[in-house]
Amino acid sequence: MxxxxxxxxxxxxxxxxxxxxxxxxxxxxxxxxxxxxxxxxxxxxxxxxxxxxxxxxxxxxxxxxxxxxxxxxxxxxxxxxxxxxxxxxxxxxxxxxxxLTNDVADLGIAMMLCQSRGMVGAEKWVRDGSWADQGLYPLQRRVCGRRAGILGLGRIGFEVGKRLAGFDMQISYSDISAKAYAPDWTFEPDPVALAQTSDFLFVTLAASAGTRHIVGKEVIEAVGPDGMIINISRASNIDEDALIAALSSKSLGSAALDVFEGEPALDPRFLELPNVLLQPHHASGTVxxxxxxxxxxxxxxxxxxxxxxxxxxxx
CATH class of the missing domain: 3.40.50.720 (NAD(P)-binding Rossmann-like Domain)
Incomplete structure (x- = not known):
């Protein structure tokens, strides 16, 4: 046959x-x-x-x-x-x-920790002799006890939330409707309002024509100069021009991204920004x-x- x-x-x-x-x-x-x-x-x-x-x-x-x-x-x-x-x-x-749900959620949390605590720069600080020459690394920002927003509470978003709960964080989420499986978390239907109450905004929703650039200028600026956006979903969910502009002007504090428009040929402007953590679309990249x-x-x-x-x- x-x-x-x-x-x-x-x-x-x-x-x-x-x-x-x-x-x-x-x-x-x-x-x-x-x-x-x-x-x-x-x-x-x-x-x-x-x-x-x-x-x-x-x-x-x-x-x-x-x-x-x-x-x-x-x-x-x-x-x-x-x-x-x-x-x-x-x-x-x-x-x-x-x-792949758990590995994607794990990387999202790792990206948040890595970026918030400045681990990439701190590792370089040790290797290039700056620790010995200049002393302690500049102070970073804590994660525990702060506010997290999850845009899209599907399988991955829910697993992200479970992990965030271990950091005693205040957790809110946006989705089409409130989810019975997340009774202890705050439902906020408006993405802008969610961003306004989030120190860390996780983008975990499925991509579609309806979600394209759902994280646009208004949402990005609502996260604010002390906030971070973490995207482990699809690049199309974020307006990259608006994101780069906000990172450049510091109207957004930082970002951690695993996905990009046109990847692997991502927008070269990302490479010049010190306040963005770049990953090669490998959230599911475990054996x-x-x-x-x-x-x-x-x-x-x-x-x-x-x-x-x-x-x-x-x-």
């Missing part, structure tokens, strides 16, 4: 690639010298697309695959997949939620989580081709 033909948009670790190649006939788009020619040649035989959250599958890719049945996303975010094109053709879409993500991606592909219910459907 022939293997189902899938289009692989980006590379995966070897521990995922081997079982993918064993179970499917994988057409590796990321190795093609000419994407359009490759899609024209192989698109008619493609039954599923295996992609990554930041790579997605746009309408051109979907249209090039007339027999496409499924798009399986390696990652929790699926905003880079053209869902409307999928709906029109009845194409199923899956992602890999839950398995344990990446193995679980790969397994779930394959489980969705296998379930589809065996006619079983999809473990984690989006559409």
């Amino acid at each position: 022939s293997k189902p033909v899938i289009l692989q948009v980006g590379p995966y670790p070897e521990w995922d690639q081997k079982p993918i190649d064993f179970a499917f006939e994988s057409k590796r788009l990321f190795e093609a010298e000419d994407y359009q020619s490759y899609l024209k040649e192989h698109g008619p035989s493609i039954r599923a697309i295996a992609t990554r959250g930041e790579l997605g599958a746009d309408s051109d890719m979907i249209n090039a695959c007339p027999t496409l049945e499924l798009i399986s996303v390696y990652g929790v975010g699926y905003d880079a997949v053209d869902l409307e094109a999928c709906r029109k053709r009845g194409i199923r879409v899956t992602n890999t939620p839950d398995v 344990e989580t990446r193995r679980a993500m790969g397994q779930l991606l394959r489980d969705n592909l296998t379930a589809h081709f065996q006619g079983h219910p999809l473990p984690t459907p989006v559409l």
